[in-house]
Amino acid sequence: MKTIVIAGGGTAGLQLAARLGKQLGKRGLANIVLVDRYRTHLWKPLLHEVAAGKLEPYIHHTSFALQARRYGFRFVQGEFTSLNRDNRTLAITTAGSDGATHVTALAYDTLVLAIGGTTQYFGVPGAREHALALDSVPGAEYARTQIVDALRRVSSQAKAADRPARASVAIVGAGATGVQLAAQVRQMSRVLSQYGIHSLDPERGTEIRLVEASGNILPGMDHRLADRTTAELQAQGIQILLNTRVTEVRPDCLHIAGAAPVAADVTIWTAGVTVSPVLSNIGLQVTRNGRVRVGDTLQTLEDEHIYALGDCASFRPAGELAELPTRAQVAHQQAIYLARALPRALAGKPVARFKFQDRGSVISLADDMALCHLLAPGVSDGWQVQGALAKLVHAVIYRRHVLAIQGFARAVAMTLSQRLERLLGAGYRLD
Ligand SMILES: Cc1cc2nc3c(=O)[nH]c(=O)nc-3n(C[C@H](O)[C@H](O)[C@H](O)COP(=O)(O)OP(=O)(O)OC[C@H]3O[C@@H](n4cnc5c(N)ncnc54)[C@H](O)[C@@H]3O)c2cc1C
Structure with a gap:
């Protein structure tokens, strides 16, 4: 029986595993194996709500082991760290509670890469060290504690000095993640003030700045949506700094090209997406951001046994100049497509091409x-x-x-x- 391994159980991978498990795994037509570095799944577009404390991850998460049993696939917890295309095996690394790491080999007939993206710091000095990233649940939870700590710290300093003070939160990158996070942090600060968690002014006590290198927020999205969002953010007292390039991140401020530094008790980096280097060293074509190039059946250009989808894949529809963006909508449609295409390919039947429909x-x-x-x-x-x-x-x-x-x-x-x-x-x- 053929084995289909899906590396990554995010927006695309978990949905694909559930569908293939139901169609093939439960009927004994193929072994479906899902690999993820975590034990549970949380839909990534919720991470800014985790960072603002609006959402408890444990109430929204899904256990991979539970899903595996329900849908007829096998779940392997571990980090996919390398690939041997000649003998079609993945290396999966796990860390024991004693800190020791173990590497096991996992064989596949078909491999689906769905490991998503990770934060792109563009080599800005200090960004990796001092800015917080929202690309995982632990990262988003850590960001929440840092924001709450900053609100409490500035609040008690203001009390001790008996003068008003402001906590400052800088969000670098005004794409969907940054914009939504800014609004959530504003709301969070208000609610925490109402409940006495800090005593800063609910409106003016937290300075929230969205820092964007390009000339508009929500780059790549409809300009009317961006304009309405700008008006709404400004009405909430959120400062939007456009055409502003961060040159360095310090623990307490951002350095800006051609302008004075901007104070930041907490900096959150939502400016870009790159892909783990594990995909760059396996003889497959990748883009500048490390996304694996795929054709219109989502197969990689060099290896018909390997597919890629979601944020880690670069697919440029025929006649288009740009690749599809790193968005949940793309990952979702690609998972549905592959859940239909893979069983047909396995049975030697012709498969349709993937077509993205922007909703x-x-x-x-x-x-x-x-x-x-x-x-x-x-x-x-x-x-x-x-x-x-x-x-x-x-x-x-x-x-x-x-x-x-x-x-x-x-x-x-x-x-x-x-x-x-x-x-x-x-x-x-x-x-
Ligand atoms: C805070 C935030 C807000 C967002 N908001 C929106 C939004 O409003 N609208 C929108 O369209 N998109 C949004 N996005 C983007 C959207 O979340 C992604 O485009 C989508 O989740 C991509 O799905 P994916 O399956 O490719 O990757 P992911 O959902 O990121 O899943 C990747 C999975 O792979 C696992 N993994 C990674 N590396 C390894 C490895 N080496 N070994 C094993 N497992 C691994 C991860 O644990 C994860 O489970 C947002 C993203 C973030 C971070």
Whole structure:
């Protein structure tokens, strides 16, 4: 029996494993193996909410082992650290509680690379050391503790000196992650002030700056969406510094090309995505950001046994100048495509080409505000939506992911328990 190994259980990989497990694994038609470095999955577009304390990861996460049993695939926890294409094996490294590492070999007939992306610091001095990254649950949780610590620290310094003070949070990169995080931090600071976690002014006591190297926020998205988002952020007192290039990150400030340094008690780096070097050294073509180039069946250009999808893959549709962006929508559609294409390829049947259908973008700015630019086939300009309807679209996108990996009954149960948890709490973590 053939073995399909999926490396990475994120937005794309877990959904693909569940679908292939159901179609092939449960029926004994193929071995489906999912590898991830963590034991649980959390949908990555929620990480800024984890960083702001709006979302408890343990209430929203999914156990890979549980999913494996339900859907008929095998789960291997460990880090994919190298690949031998000649004998088709992956090296999986695990660390024991004693700190010792173990390497095991995992054989495949077909390999799907779905390891996502990681933070790109563009070689800016001090960025890796002093800026926080949101590319994993532990990273987002650490960012939350650093923001809360900064609010508390500045608050007690202000009390001791008996004068008003401000905590400053700098977010480098005004893409979807940075923009949504800025709004969440504003809301977080307000709520923590209401509950007495800090005594800074709920509006003016936290300076939030979005620092963007290009001339607009939300680069690559509809300009009307960007304009509406800018107005909304400014109304929330968030400063947007455009055409501003960070040249160095220090523990307490950012150095800016051609301007005075900007104070930052906490710096969060959301400026770019790169891919783990593990994919750069295996004889496959990669882009400048380390994304593996794939063709229109998502197979790598050099090796028909290896596919790649999601953030770690670079796919440029025919006739387009740019590769598809690193977005959940792309990863989701590619997972659905591969779940249909792989069983056909395995059975020696012809497979259709992958076609991306852009459905638009959603930006969630705080509890009661979201903005959307929705697209549909044949509609050239799309629709601009905001308010309750946009919030509903945002919720539906996440719930669709939960539905895809949990099934209907569990998705409903999870939604209810998450709603209950939110109703009973303050809306933001207070610890
Ligand atoms: C804070 C934040 C907010 C975002 N908001 C949005 C949004 O609003 N809209 C949108 O469209 N997109 C958003 N994105 C981008 C979106 O999350 C990604 O495009 C999407 O998750 C990509 O899916 P993926 O499956 O390729 O990778 P991921 O979802 O990142 O999954 C990769 C998986 O691989 C595992 N892994 C990584 N390396 C290894 C290894 N070496 N060995 C084993 N396992 C490994 C990881 O643990 C992870 O489970 C956001 C991203 C972030 C960080």
